[in-house]
Amino acid sequence: MEPGKLSRICAPMVNQSDQPFRELVHRYGATLAYTQMLKPELLLDDQDYLELCLRDLTAKPLSADQPVVVQLCGNDPETLVKGGRKLQQYCHAIDLNLGCPQQAALDNHFGAYLLGQRDWPLVEEIVAAMSKSFVVPTSAKLRLCQPAFKTLELAERLEACGVSWITLHARTVSAQRRRHGPADLSQVKRLKDNLGVPIISNGNVRTWDDLEANLKTTGADGLMVGESLLGNPCLFANYTPDPVAISLEYLSICRMYPDVATVSTMATHVRHFVDSQCHRRPWYTKFRTTLANCRSLEEIEVLLQNKVQRWRGLRPEDDEEQPPERVAEAVEEIGDIFAQP
Structure with missing residues (x-):
């Protein structure tokens, strides 16, 4: 290694x-x-x-x-x-x-x-x-x-x-x-x-x-x-992602590799992403309950893209994620810190 x-x-x-x-x-x-x-x-x-x-x-x-x-x-x-x-x-x-x-x-x-x-x-x-x-x-x-x-x-x-x-x-x-x-x-x-x-x-x-x-x-x-x-999951990049954006990115990877992560595993990851920033929001308990009832990747996506965005006061198509190229640049810059002897 x-x-x-x-x-x-x-x-x-x-x-x-x-x-x-x-x-x-x-x-x-x-x-x-x-x-x-x-x-x-x-x-x-x-x-x-x-x-x-x-x-x-x-x-x-x-x-x-x-x-x-x-x-x-x-x-x-x-x-x-x-x-x-x-x-x-x-x-x-x-x-x-x-x-x-x-x-x-x-x-x-x-x-x-x-x-x-x-x-x-x-x-x-x-x-x-x-x-x-x-x-x-x-x-x-x-x-x-x-x-x-x-x-x-x-x-x-x-x-x-x-x-x-x-x-x-x-x-x-x-x-x-x-x-x-x-x-x-x-x-x-x-x-x-x-x-x-x-x-x-x-x-x-x-x-x-x-x-x-x-x-x-x-x-x-x-x-x-x-x-x-x-x-x-972006901690090593010194970056705090939008919880819905990072959840959707994770689910997009799951879609690329079907039959690897179970729906239960996907839901648990999404819960952690949202919990880290939104656990004090008045709608969070409702989110947890709805997420637990999701039976497919698609249902989790709909929950995030529609209900969660509305609960946050955003339109479904709104996205607060930073441009991917800027995140990639930050990851490369930060890697130099850890590479030092």
Whole structure:
């Protein structure tokens, strides 16, 4: 993976890292995007699940301009390797999830629940097997160990096992609260100061200013952003789009690649786009209810183009989006900031 591709990364997000959304964030400054967390045992045993994943990854040809990382979870080296081999020709790297805090991860002993020291030998075995078996690089995304200072030791072990880069979401695991307090960016800096592989910082980013502050504090090689991109997929371009315009742009990508994103996924993305700027508007509850009842891409478009525009006091044909060429220029200019060593 070219170092510059690690500078602005769209995080893996459950049911929200679909190919149309990945393309959207790539258009607005993301240099790399992850799939959602995939289960290797289902890739091997569930043909429908495998075909769904392949449709997502093959909707458009693999491109160096819009690289994608497949993220896998699990605790069995053989299953992870076999599952990864099913997808390795359709991605640029494969990531091991060591950060999932959900109850399912606790129940099935994967994700952040592999960070205890008694599981380190297993994690090392998994990473070594993946890095030796795949034709693409292996990376790892983890949370803080407990105690936090142990995170560096684990990261050093992962580097020795062949991991190509490490992403640190600098919070400890909590199944009840995904973001329990602010991320401890000093721990990211410790990894950057002591390891030779690239270190990606994840956490404490909601605005453009947060991006710059995070890089200044951590010295990281890149930044990974998740939920903040759901509200503003143009965050990496330092640009706030009109919520209806960006929703329609996302839906136009979905139309280009049918049978990739479900109607439910489309509606959730649109809800996030509109919520980020309009959640206090008196019509927002009505919008949520109407959106939940949409059964097709076309119905969502009609809702946005007609009802939402009228609720906003605009004519249906009004469009506040900036000219695409100006946005493209801004993305190119901003890329220079992240390309600096």
